[in-house]
Amino acid sequence: MKLIASLTSPYVRKIRVLLLEKGIPFEFVNDPxxxxxNHVSDFNPLGKVPALVTSSGEVFFDSPIIADYLETLGVYAPALPADALAALRVKQLExxxxxxxxxxVxxxxxxxxxxxxxxxxxxxxxxxxxxxxLVALEKHLAGKDWLIGDxxxxxxxxxxxxLLWLDFRLPQLDWRTEHPALAAYAERLSERPSFAQTVPVL
Ligand SMILES: N[C@@H](CCC(=O)N[C@@H](CS)C(=O)NCC(=O)O)C(=O)O
Known part of the structure; x- marks a missing residue:
């Protein structure tokens, strides 16, 4: 499996985090x-990353579609609930x-x-x-550890x-001051190995 990618894209990072969380091996092809x-349009006619080339050569884009594809592989741990409506609620927040x-952007x-x-x-x-x-995200978090359920x-x-991309590209926004609960949540997420290994690189 090959991920056509860049080292700074927040959409690519979603897929890298998901692959790492699931422990799925992949080749990272850096092609900003x-x-x-660049050769991105050979894989995605829209010329955007991420694009995922499966082991059989099929290509999927954009990031929510790639994430859905990865879920079909049935690899532990699922990042979507099994129930269709509960899964839709996760995708709504995505x-x-x-x-x-x-x-x-x-x-x-x-x-x-x-x-x-x-x-x-x-x-x-x-x-x-x-x-x-950001106000809506904080409302959904509502003092919980995770956005949906437990x-x-x-x-x-x-x-x-x-959130971590906002820090990277829009530091002038200073969203953390207005949203301390989201800031604490982002800190916790950034400590997960999957996030720690995918910090954007210029
Ligand atoms: N909705 C897409 C967005 C992908 C996207 O916009 N990627 C940016 C990189 S951050 C890109 O490739 N931009 C190149 C372009 O717009 O030409 C997804 O979730 O995958």
């Missing part, structure tokens, strides 16, 4: 999609965490434009999505990758 001459990351890309090209209304709109998303799930993997 922003680098000229979508929330991924959505915060999506808004953060648009915001970062806007920040990187030159001052005369930068559209502050785009930055404000995405900032709003990140802020509302078990670590894909929702926690997505939330951890999102």
């Amino acid at each position: 999609p922003w680098e000229p001459g 979508a929330l965490a991924d959505g915060i990351t999506d808004a953060g 648009i915001w970062v890309l806007e920040v990187r434009r030159t001052a005369e090209k930068r559209d502050t209304s785009v930055m404000e709109r995405q900032h709003g999505k990140v802020s509302c998303g 078990a670590f799930s894909r929702a926690d993997i997505a939330a951890g990758c999102c």
Whole structure:
């Protein structure tokens, strides 16, 4: 199994964490999609990472689909509940965490434009999505150890990758001051070996 990937993508990190949590061996192919001459579109026509090439050569993208595929392998520990509705609730929170990351990515890309090209209304709109998303995540956590029930799930993997990516790319946001419960949760997640082994590298 091969993961077409980059060392900084929060979506790639979700899959790396999941593979490590499940103990599934894989080849990490570092092919950043922003680098000229990359081969990502050979695997994903959208030119985005992650893409997973299975041992039979089938390709899956994007990260929630890859995560669903990994669940079909039936490897312990499951990151999704067996019950379909309970699984949907986990995926709903995964979508929330991924959505915060999506808004953060648009915001970062806007920040990187030159001052005369930068559209502050785009930055404000995405900032709003990140802020509302964080409030919603904290509400779901509600003082518990994990987002859903009493078990670590894909929702926690997505939330951890999102929160730790905000630290990495948007340190000016300082979300930890406003969300101490989420900050403590992110700290706990970052101590898991799967997270410790996948810290973004520039
Ligand atoms: N929804 C996708 C998002 C993937 C994504 O946007 N990946 C970024 C890296 S962080 C990418 O490859 N961007 C390249 C591009 O947009 O051209 C997923 O969950 O896999």
